[in-house]
Amino acid sequence: MNPHAKLICTVSLIMGTSITISSNHWILAWTGLEINTLAIIPLISKSHHPRAIEATIKYFLTQSTASALILFSSMTNAWSTGQWDITQLNHPTSCLMLTMAIAIKLGLVPFHFWFPEVLQGSSLITALLLSTLMKLPPITLLLLTSQSLNTTLLTLLAIASTLIGGWMGLNQTQTRKILAFSSISHLGWMIMIISYNPQLTILTFILYTIMTSTVFLSLAQIKVLKLSTMLISWTKTPMLNATVMLTLLSLAGLPPLTGFMPKWLIIQELTKQEMTPMATIITMLSLLSLFFYLRLAYHSTITLPPNSSNHMKLWRTNKTLNTPTAILTALSTTLLPLSPLIITML
Amino acid sequence: MTYFVIFLGICFMLGVLAVASNPSPYYGVVGLVVASVMGCGWLVSLGVSFVSLALFLVYLGGMLVVFVYSVSLAADPYPEAWGDWRVVGYGLGFVLVVWMGVVLGGLVDFWKVGVVTVDGGGVSFVRLDFSGVAVFYSCGVGLFLVAGWGLLLALFVVLELVRGLSRGAIRAV
Numbered sequence: 001m002n003p004h005a006k007l008i009c010t011v012s013l014i015m016g017t018s019i020t021i022s023s024n025h026w027i028l029a030w031t032g033l034e035i036n037t038l039a040i041i042p043l044i045s046k047s048h049h050p051r052a053i054e055a056t057i058k059y060f061l062t063q064s065t066a067s068a069l070i071l072f073s074s075m076t077n078a079w080s081t082g083q084w085d086i087t088q089l090n091h092p093t094s095c096l097m098l099t100m101a102i103a104i105k106l107g108l109v110p111f112h113f114w115f116p117e118v119l120q121g122s123s124l125i126t127a128l129l130l131s132t133l134m135k136l137p138p139i140t141l142l143l144l145t146s147q148s149l150n151t152t153l154l155t156l157l158a159i160a161s162t163l164i165g166g167w168m169g170l171n172q173t174q175t176r177k178i179l180a181f182s183s184i185s186h187l188g189w190m191i192m193i194i195s196y197n198p199q200l201t202i203l204t205f206i207l208y209t210i211m212t213s214t215v216f217l218s219l220a221q222i223k224v225l226k227l228s229t230m231l232i233s234w235t236k237t238p239m240l241n242a243t244v245m246l247t248l249l250s251l252a253g254l255p256p257l258t259g260f261m262p263k264w265l266i267i268q269e270l271t272k273q274e275m276t277p278m279a280t281i282i283t284m285l286s287l288l289s290l291f292f293y294l295r296l297a298y299h300s301t302i303t304l305p306p307n308s309s310n311h312m313k314l315w316r317t318n319k320t321l322n323t324p325t326a327i328l329t330a331l332s333t334t335l336l337p338l339s340p341l342i343i344t345m346l
Numbered sequence: 347m348t349y350f351v352i353f354l355g356i357c358f359m360l361g362v363l364a365v366a367s368n369p370s371p372y373y374g375v376v377g378l379v380v381a382s383v384m385g386c387g388w389l390v391s392l393g394v395s396f397v398s399l400a401l402f403l404v405y406l407g408g409m410l411v412v413f414v415y416s417v418s419l420a421a422d423p424y425p426e427a428w429g430d431w432r433v434v435g436y437g438l439g440f441v442l443v444v445w446m447g448v449v450l451g452g453l454v455d456f457w458k459v460g461v462v463t464v465d466g467g468g469v470s471f472v473r474l475d476f477s478g479v480a481v482f483y484s485c486g487v488g489l490f491l492v493a494g495w496g497l498l499l500a501l502f503v504v505l506e507l508v509r510g511l512s513r514g515a516i517r518a519v
């Protein structure tokens with residue numbers, strides 16, 4: 001892609017995200033969201049493949065609809081209560097419309113249909129941006145208004161997201177679609193706890209960002225786009241495949257890895273709020289996603305692929321030094337013993 | 347007056363319907379013109395006349411003119427149409443005559459002093475839209491820069507998307 005266009009898009013992404021998360025007026029929040037939508041469009045369509053163009057169109061249409069709904073909800077609230085402050089969203093229609101708009105923006109069920117196809121149409125790094133950076137402004141808006149929103153609706157969205165994210169990921173062979181459904185599932189966990197303890201939503205989001213960035217960056221380094229490529233990538237980078245396995249198990253939420261921390265704390269908080277059946281349901285539904293994480297991890301570390309190989313390891317490699325991936329891998333596998341410190345800092 | 351505003355709203359919806367159901371862009375633009383004129387009229391009924399005039403000028407005088415020029419360069423010789431134009435003309439004429447009668451009958455209410463608008467009840471000294479634009483250039487210059495960057499970004503994104511002729515994003519597949 002043209003370096004100047006890439007620079008403009010990257011700078012606008014950072015600017016749009018900063019504007020939305022630092023705003024306390026709805027118009028400014030909406031401006032940041034629109035700048036984000038505009039800026040990522042060329043990044044999704046940069047390969048000029050028909051699938052990428054289709055992904056761009058789908059992303060643009062769904063995000064614009066959601067932005068328009070956010071604008072409508074803020075204006076309804078301003079018309080009836082005179083309040084433009086984001087934290088003072090009190091009108092019931094506005095709260096309902098905002099919940100639906102943020103659900104569309106994030107890709108929560110039943111508005112998740114665009115997300116796997118958009119991720120599949122973009123490159124791995126753009127998919128990383130779509131899963132982490134573009135989720136930050138809507139989650140911030142949801143956190144700011146979480147006290148006014150309907151708890152039942154949020155719980156329903158959360159459980160449906162975990163269910164659909166786990167169930168639909170089972171039949172996928174493309175790694176970007178697997179990670180899309182993993183994202184939907186994790187968002188379900190984040191939305192579950194937002195009315196009771198928003199700090200846990202922030203914690204879950206930060207840890208999910210770290211873990212998902214690790215997986216995306218590792219997969220981008222070994223250029224693994226489907227399961228069959230994952231099966232033979234151990235010959236090129238055996239160490240990276242081992243760390244990918246650990247990171248995937250961390251995403252699945254297995255102790256003693258980092259990914260266990262948010263799930264543990266959320267289940268504890270739900271139990272404290274007398275929502276034990278919900279905690280049980282959401283934990284059981286995470287078993288569905290555990291299956292495809294395990295399958296991906298198995299494919300990553302298997303050393304006896306179906307096809308015969310003359311030598312066990314390729315001796316011609318182009319190992320590039322990748323410091324961010326290394327740091328993120330360390331964070332996404334070893335952060336669990338630091339839970340008391342992290343809880344204190346929340 | 348109320349019926350006039352309702353009429354503006356209904357025509358706005360009809361214009362949007364025309365845009366959404368257009369058989370080709372040349373007829374969709376008609377719907378856009380109708381919708382924007384009604385929207386501007388609605389803004390005037392709320393009291394913010396400056397913003398309404400600015401929208402009219404920029405939208406109809408700027409963007410639609412550019413659209414018409416670029417579309418006329420790429421026009422196909424036999425575009426589809428909505429049907430017989432005389433029927434449409436008759437319907438429009440009928441609606442116009444009826445509503446003009448209603449509006450003229452209620453014109454006395456429109457020129458009453460002390461109309462309640464969005465920026466205050468009764469005669470107000472500070473107009474919201476004029477003073478808002480003034481704030482946009484003085485204290486709110488941050489938002490001005492952000493809005494300007496947003497518009498520039500839209501331009502750059504569109505240029506990046508259509509760059510490349512047959513090798514770019516909008517290619518003849």
